[in-house]
Amino acid sequence: MIIAVDGPTASGKGTVAAGLAKLYGLKRLDTGALYRAVGLAVLDTGGDPGDEAAAVAAARALDLAAIDETRIRSSAAGVAASQVAALSVVRAALVDAQRAFAADPAGAVLDGRDIGTVICPDATVKLFVTASLEARTERRLKELHARGEDISFDTLKAQIAERDARDLNRSDAPLRQAADAHLLDTTDLSIEAAVEAARRIVEAACSRHGASS
Numbered sequence: 001m002i003i004a005v006d007g008p009t010a011s012g013k014g015t016v017a018a019g020l021a022k023l024y025g026l027k028r029l030d031t032g033a034l035y036r037a038v039g040l041a042v043l044d045t046g047g048d049p050g051d052e053a054a055a056v057a058a059a060r061a062l063d064l065a066a067i068d069e070t071r072i073r074s075s076a077a078g079v080a081a082s083q084v085a086a087l088s089v090v091r092a093a094l095v096d097a098q099r100a101f102a103a104d105p106a107g108a109v110l111d112g113r114d115i116g117t118v119i120c121p122d123a124t125v126k127l128f129v130t131a132s133l134e135a136r137t138e139r140r141l142k143e144l145h146a147r148g149e150d151i152s153f154d155t156l157k158a159q160i161a162e163r164d165a166r167d168l169n170r171s172d173a174p175l176r177q178a179a180d181a182h183l184l185d186t187t188d189l190s191i192e193a194a195v196e197a198a199r200r201i202v203e204a205a206c207s208r209h210g211a212s213s
């Protein structure tokens with residue numbers, strides 16, 4: 001079983017993906033972490049994340065096992081991630097690692113922006129997780145404040161809106177709900193309620209699969 005979970009930043013897709021992976025005993029890949037790690041690697045060398053040569057070199061050198069889970073969560077790494085992610089050569093350099101992860105015979109859960117549309121178009125179940133810009137800003141603000149980052153609601157809201165626009169409008173693999181993805185709006189849902197709603201979608205989809213095969 002491959003579960004594809006896409007959606008904008010801080011929509012709850014990571015929480016839903018982690019919850020489903022736990023529930024079904026599947027491995028999970030947070031593909032945003034790959035783009036964040038590439039963006040951060042460019043920043044660490046003093047480079048510009050929009051510079052194609054620097055970004056593709058960082059993408060090709062990326063070691064999934066060596067990603068610093070703490071440092072990639074900064075708002076600066078998030079912004080850099082959305083810049084490197086707009087470059088087709090960077091996306092191409094990261095495709096194989098994502099598909100190899102999804103090819104595990106035991107199945108997998110992958111979350112990102114283009115899992116259901118580009119990386120795993122034949123996924124067993126696809127979810128598109130969303131929430132209002134205000135709710136997403138509030139959630140991300142709590143995370144960043146917990147890490148000690150000093151950023152205001154309005155600055156973060158503008159930053160997230162800018163990232164959304166970049167993700168939605170890029171020419172290669174823009175953020176889109178796949179035609180066969182199930183929409184899950186988590187604006188008014190708790191973590192538990194969001195995972196439970198996702199579980200119901202997965203189970204309904206699997207029983208339809210079972211009935212049609």
Ligand code: C5P
Pocket residue numbers: 008009010031032033035036078081082083085086111112113114115163167
């Ligand atoms: O999900 P997260 O906010 O960590 O992703 C960071 C950035 O990585 C996104 O804004 C997006 O530009 C990029 N991304 C992407 N495709 C994916 C996952 C993330 O373009 N599959």
